[in-house]
Amino acid sequence: MAGDGSAATLESTLRDLVRTLEPGARLPSVREIVERHQVSPVTVGKVVARLSAAGVLVTRPGSGTFVAAPPARARARRPDTAWQSLVLAGRSVDLGALREAPRDPVPGTISLSGGYLHRSLQPLSALASAMSRAARRPDAWDRAPAGGLPALRSYFAEATAADVGLDDVLITTGGQNALAMAFRAIGAPGDAVLVESPTYPGALAALAAARLRAIPIPLGPDGIDPDDLRQAFARTGSQLLYCQPTFHNPTGIVLSESRRQAVLEVAHAARAFIVEDDYARHLSHDGGTTRSLLGHDVHGTVVQVTSLTKPAAPSLRVGAIVARGPVAERLQASRRVDDFFVSRPMQEAALELTSSPRWAGHLNGLKRALRDRHRILSDALRARLPEWEPVAGKGGGLYLWVRLPPNADPAEIVRRASEQGVDIESGQRFFPAEADGPFVRLSFAAAADSVALEEAVDRLAPIGAG
Structure with missing residues (x-):
C-alpha cells in the first residue's frame, strides 16, 4: 500500500510463508529473498532480526534461517466446572x-x-508510527473523557458529512461494540427489530444477546422496499430498523438515493429508530459515496455506527456512535456503566493515524x-x-x-x-x-x-x- 515501508511488506510476506512451512523448515537465502522481492540485504536483515526476536524464526550462522518451533506448553490441571451449567441455566449468550x-x-x-x-x-507503517507517537504523549495514559477525545469525536462528526457536532459522537471500541450498545439502548427484551435479509451475522448475534427478535425484510437490487418496510412496522409494532445502506454486507448493494428519503419517512411515521451501520464509508472502489441516511435525517431518527477497523486493521478497535436527543444521553450513560471510557492510547493512535497525510494516501x-x-x-x-x-x-x-x-x-x-x-x-x-x-x-x-x-x-x- 502507498506509504508502507518495504520492511513492513516483506515482514508480512515472510509471516505468510512461515504459516505454510513446518517447524525447522529452511527459508530462502538472503540473496534469493533480495532478488525475489526487490529489497536490499539490509532490509532483509532487519526483518529477519525482528521475526527472530518475535520467536517466528531461528537463525543459525553458517546454516541459514529456519522456522522456529512453537513454544512448549505445560499441561495445567483443569478444574471440574460442570456445576456452572446449572447456575448459568437460562442466561446464555446466544x-x-x-x-x-x-x-x-x-x-x-x-x-x-x-x-x-x-x-x-x-x-502497517503508518499504524506503527501512529502508535509510537501516541505512546509518547505526556497524557497518553491519563483517563479519557467518557465520550471520547474531543478531537477524535470531531473527526467522526466531520466524516459523516451530516449536520452533527462532536457532542453527538460517542467513541466506542469498534463497530461491534457500537452495535451492541445501540441495540441495548433502544430495544427492550422481546422487542421486534426489522433487519435486511440477508444481513451482517454480528448484528444478529448482538440482537440475540440483547434478547431482541430479528424480523427479516427482503433486500432487492436497490435495497429494502419502503412499502415492505411500512407493512413490517405496522404488522410487528417494531420501533427499530437495522440496515446497511452503503455497500451492504454481504451483498454490496447500495440503498438507492430515491429510497433513502422514503425509508426515513416511513420510519419517522412509525416513530421508529434506524440504526445505520456505516461500516463501509471508506471502502468505495471509485472514491464516491452516497450520502448517508444520517445526512438526510432531520428528526433524530438515525443512530449511526461506524468504525476505523475495516479500512485500517482488525486490532484498531476504535469506532463511534452518532446520535441526537435522549437516545444519545442513554448511550452516554451506558458507556459509564459498561467501562467508563475507551482506552486513551488507542484513541490517541487513531487520531494520529487519521490526521496524518498518510491516511489519505492509504485510502486512495x-x-x-x-x-x-x-x-x-x-x-x-x-x-x-x-x-x-x-x-x-x-x-x-x-x-x-x-x-x-x-x-x-x-x-x-x-x-x-x-x-x-x-x-x-x-x-x-x-x-x-x-x-x-x-x-x-x-x-x-x-x-x-x-x-x-x-x-x-x-x-x-x-x-x-x-
Missing part, C-alpha cells in the same frame, strides 16, 4: 450465526473469508487495490466457475455474494472448498430466517494478493455445482 465464524486457516490455505483486510492491504491506495481485486475475482469466477453467479454490487465493500446452482448445498461446498485449501463462508448464516437460495460469501480482501485470488478459484473449479 452467538447465533457467529458460531460458524471463520477461524484461522491451516497452513497453505487461501482465505476468502472473514471481514478484515489482509496485512498486505493494511497501513486501498480504493484502487479493492477495485482491482474485485475485478480479478469476478473475472476468474466467470472463466472457471460460470455456474457461480455473483450478485451485482455497487462498487464498494470487501465481498462477492455468490449465488450457487439451485440444488447446491452451501455447507457441503464450504467443506469441499476447505479440502481444496480454500476458506469460504456459507451464506446461510447471513439470513435471520430461512435463506432464499444457496449462497456463499467470498472476501477478495482476505487473500494475500491477486495471484492468491486466482489460485483460489483454480482450486475451487473442480467443485463446480457441488
Whole structure:
C-alpha cells in the first residue's frame, strides 16, 4: 500500500510463508529473498532480526534461517466446572450465526473469508508510527473523557458529512461494540427489530444477546422496499430498523438515493429508530459515496455506527456512535456503566493515524487495490466457475455474494472448498430466517494478493455445482 515501508511488506510476506512451512523448515537465502522481492540485504536483515526476536524464526550462522518451533506448553490441571451449567441455566449468550465464524486457516490455505483486510492491504507503517507517537504523549495514559477525545469525536462528526457536532459522537471500541450498545439502548427484551435479509451475522448475534427478535425484510437490487418496510412496522409494532445502506454486507448493494428519503419517512411515521451501520464509508472502489441516511435525517431518527477497523486493521478497535436527543444521553450513560471510557492510547493512535497525510494516501491506495481485486475475482469466477453467479454490487465493500446452482448445498461446498485449501463462508448464516437460495460469501480482501485470488478459484473449479 502507498506509504508502507518495504520492511513492513516483506515482514508480512515472510509471516505468510512461515504459516505454510513446518517447524525447522529452511527459508530462502538472503540473496534469493533480495532478488525475489526487490529489497536490499539490509532490509532483509532487519526483518529477519525482528521475526527472530518475535520467536517466528531461528537463525543459525553458517546454516541459514529456519522456522522456529512453537513454544512448549505445560499441561495445567483443569478444574471440574460442570456445576456452572446449572447456575448459568437460562442466561446464555446466544452467538447465533457467529458460531460458524471463520477461524484461522491451516497452513497453505487461501482465505476468502472473514471481514478484515489482509496485512498486505493494511497501513502497517503508518499504524506503527501512529502508535509510537501516541505512546509518547505526556497524557497518553491519563483517563479519557467518557465520550471520547474531543478531537477524535470531531473527526467522526466531520466524516459523516451530516449536520452533527462532536457532542453527538460517542467513541466506542469498534463497530461491534457500537452495535451492541445501540441495540441495548433502544430495544427492550422481546422487542421486534426489522433487519435486511440477508444481513451482517454480528448484528444478529448482538440482537440475540440483547434478547431482541430479528424480523427479516427482503433486500432487492436497490435495497429494502419502503412499502415492505411500512407493512413490517405496522404488522410487528417494531420501533427499530437495522440496515446497511452503503455497500451492504454481504451483498454490496447500495440503498438507492430515491429510497433513502422514503425509508426515513416511513420510519419517522412509525416513530421508529434506524440504526445505520456505516461500516463501509471508506471502502468505495471509485472514491464516491452516497450520502448517508444520517445526512438526510432531520428528526433524530438515525443512530449511526461506524468504525476505523475495516479500512485500517482488525486490532484498531476504535469506532463511534452518532446520535441526537435522549437516545444519545442513554448511550452516554451506558458507556459509564459498561467501562467508563475507551482506552486513551488507542484513541490517541487513531487520531494520529487519521490526521496524518498518510491516511489519505492509504485510502486512495486501498480504493484502487479493492477495485482491482474485485475485478480479478469476478473475472476468474466467470472463466472457471460460470455456474457461480455473483450478485451485482455497487462498487464498494470487501465481498462477492455468490449465488450457487439451485440444488447446491452451501455447507457441503464450504467443506469441499476447505479440502481444496480454500476458506469460504456459507451464506446461510447471513439470513435471520430461512435463506432464499444457496449462497456463499467470498472476501477478495482476505487473500494475500491477486495471484492468491486466482489460485483460489483454480482450486475451487473442480467443485463446480457441488
